[in-house]
Amino acid sequence: MTNALTKLLETRDWLLADGATGTNLFNMGLMSGDAPELWNADEPAKIKALYQIAVDSGSDLFLTNSFGGNASRLKLHDAQNRVLELNRIAAELGREIADAANRPIVVAGSVGPTGDIMEPVGDLSHADAVEMFHEQAEGLKEGGADVLWLETISAPEEFKAAAEGFALADMPWCGTMSFDTAGRTMMGVTSADLVKLVEELPNPPIGFGANCGVGASDLLRTVLGFSAQGTERPIISKGNAGIPKYVDGHIHYDGTPTLMADYAVMARDAGATIIGGCCGTKGEHLVAMREALETRPRSERPTLESIADQIGGFSSAQDGTEDDGGAPKRRRRRRS
Amino acid sequence: MSDEEEIILSELNDDELVDQMFDDLYDGLKEEIEEATNILLERGWEPYDILTRALVGGMTVVGADFRDGILFVPEVLLAANAMKGGMAILKPLLAETGAPQIGKMVIGTVKGDIHDIGKNLVGMMMEGAGFEVIDIGINNAVESYMETLEAEQPDILGMSALLTTTMPYMKVVIDHLVTTGKRDDYIVLVGGAPLNEEFGKAIGADAYCRDAAVAVETAKEMMSRKHNQMSA
Numbered sequence: 001m002t003n004a005l006t007k008l009l010e011t012r013d014w015l016l017a018d019g020a021t022g023t024n025l026f027n028m029g030l031m032s033g034d035a036p037e038l039w040n041a042d043e044p045a046k047i048k049a050l051y052q053i054a055v056d057s058g059s060d061l062f063l064t065n066s067f068g069g070n071a072s073r074l075k076l077h078d079a080q081n082r083v084l085e086l087n088r089i090a091a092e093l094g095r096e097i098a099d100a101a102n103r104p105i106v107v108a109g110s111v112g113p114t115g116d117i118m119e120p121v122g123d124l125s126h127a128d129a130v131e132m133f134h135e136q137a138e139g140l141k142e143g144g145a146d147v148l149w150l151e152t153i154s155a156p157e158e159f160k161a162a163a164e165g166f167a168l169a170d171m172p173w174c175g176t177m178s179f180d181t182a183g184r185t186m187m188g189v190t191s192a193d194l195v196k197l198v199e200e201l202p203n204p205p206i207g208f209g210a211n212c213g214v215g216a217s218d219l220l221r222t223v224l225g226f227s228a229q230g231t232e233r234p235i236i237s238k239g240n241a242g243i244p245k246y247v248d249g250h251i252h253y254d255g256t257p258t259l260m261a262d263y264a265v266m267a268r269d270a271g272a273t274i275i276g277g278c279c280g281t282k283g284e285h286l287v288a289m290r291e292a293l294e295t296r297p298r299s300e301r302p303t304l305e306s307i308a309d310q311i312g313g314f315s316s317a318q319d320g321t322e323d324d325g326g327a328p329k330r331r332r333r334r335r336s
Numbered sequence: 337m338s339d340e341e342e343i344i345l346s347e348l349n350d351d352e353l354v355d356q357m358f359d360d361l362y363d364g365l366k367e368e369i370e371e372a373t374n375i376l377l378e379r380g381w382e383p384y385d386i387l388t389r390a391l392v393g394g395m396t397v398v399g400a401d402f403r404d405g406i407l408f409v410p411e412v413l414l415a416a417n418a419m420k421g422g423m424a425i426l427k428p429l430l431a432e433t434g435a436p437q438i439g440k441m442v443i444g445t446v447k448g449d450i451h452d453i454g455k456n457l458v459g460m461m462m463e464g465a466g467f468e469v470i471d472i473g474i475n476n477a478v479e480s481y482m483e484t485l486e487a488e489q490p491d492i493l494g495m496s497a498l499l500t501t502t503m504p505y506m507k508v509v510i511d512h513l514v515t516t517g518k519r520d521d522y523i524v525l526v527g528g529a530p531l532n533e534e535f536g537k538a539i540g541a542d543a544y545c546r547d548a549a550v551a552v553e554t555a556k557e558m559m560s561r562k563h564n565q566m567s568a
């Protein structure tokens with residue numbers, strides 16, 4: 001398969017991804033409750049400026065402003081009929097910025113969760129989910145995205161449905177989950193589970209990994225969990241810039257550029273190939289991360305202890321990948 | 337299926353049946369819960385006792401294991417769904433018998449926030465714990481909260497936000513309660529991924545709840561405190 005991301009990965013042993021989309025757009029005046037995707041059509045200059053931040057800060061790839069661009073999310077803004085248009089523009093604007101750069105930049109079409117819970121626990125059927133992801137994929141493809149980029153997923157069913165939708169659009173893709181609940185996703189998926197899930201797909205992603213979640217330490221632990229499985233597939237690490245704090249009536253993330261630089265280097269040492277930030281990660285963080293990745297030598301695979309020492313403690317004692325299967329076992333069933 | 341013999345619910349004595357209901361709730365077996373609820377009713381149990389001892393009791397175990405990272409959202413949703421099956425049978429009977437209410441909650445995401453999975457989970461878990469839940473959906477302005485509080489007179493107001501940009505709106509709602517002199521009428525619980533205890537305190541909520549299980553525990557604890565104050 002030839003695409004811009006695979007090509008870039010052949011020549012480099014790490015890539016810097018981008019930082020936050022939402023956080024940065026809010027800084028540009030996006031109001032809470034508005035769909036960021038509507039800005040693709042209404043405020044294209046601002047979206048281009050957002051992409052430009054990533055390029056100017058040293059990112060090798062950036063995600064398009066299309067995270068909530070599926071029919072289910074856009075319906076909340078009565079824009080469910082604009083899926084193709086909004087995604088196409090998100091990618092077109094990205095194409096424009098990437099092609100104007102003086103180095104190869106990958107335009108990754110961001111695809112977030114539907115926000116619905118899938119059957120059998122919830123109401124969203126597999127077929128409907130596939131259809132939604134397919135529709136969004138077609139829009140991003142038409143706009144010129146190099147790859148699709150599934151992110152912040154918590155349910156394995158949804159990950160699979162997205163993969164199927166992307167196959168229908170015949171697009172290469174990457175996929176990350178958010179491990180925010182005692183080291184697992186909200187739906188209970190461990191890092192080891194995701195490695196397995198990815199390899200079982202008929203159209204596996206180019207790279208896979210973790211994004212968002214709860215702070216850089218947890219994310220590094222998850223990356224260690226991926227690489228411990230001996231996967232050959234590039235691992236993606238996109239962690240938040242620290243933890244949100246409430247100061248004087250608004251929120252800011254407490255992760256400094258220095259911390260994110262340490263995190264980036266440790267993520268690489270832990271086995272990640274594509275490294276970036278997520279919520280709260282601004283241009284200044286990316287610059288520090290790039291500089292660290294370029295100048296600091298590789299060193300040993302970090303241990304949980306060294307992560308805790310350098311970056312900070314974990315949100316939970318275990319993450320479900322321990323030899324005993326993690327936390328205490330389920331209660332004994334009297335019958336099945 | 338295991339090799340164990342099929343258990344016939346109606347052949348169990350009361351204690352065994354309640355234990356079995358705990359397990360069936362844990363495993364999310366709705367039909368079994370409905371059957372067992374009917375059996376206890378036939379045996380002359382008060383609806384309120386079935387609710388509190390069997391259903392809420394069983395969901396407490398589910399909640400504890402969810403809190404401890406043993407169960408995850410899919411299992412909890414199945415358990416809550418099974419609980420609802422039993423609850424549907426009991427609800428009209430509870431109303432008839434004038435049984436005491438465990439509590440009533442109004443819940444919604446704040447203005448600007450359209451992320452509702454967390455709120456939905458809390459709602460389901462609260463119902464699972466026997467609370468009456470009025471869900472006012474997403475993107476609620478102060479007026480929408482006030483209107484519903486006025487109409488429903490709940491014990492608890494629950495607000496949820498996923499975005500760091502929408503979290504501060506919780507304070508707007510609480511400030512409004514304060515200025516209109518209604519703050520003490522309600523227990524205010526807040527939750528959402530980016531929040532923490534410090535934030536909850538800073539904006540004047542009664543408590544920040546890390547997850548749905550903690551929300552239920554906190555709600556129960558605060559309700560019992562409230563009852564104690566009233567009888568004191």
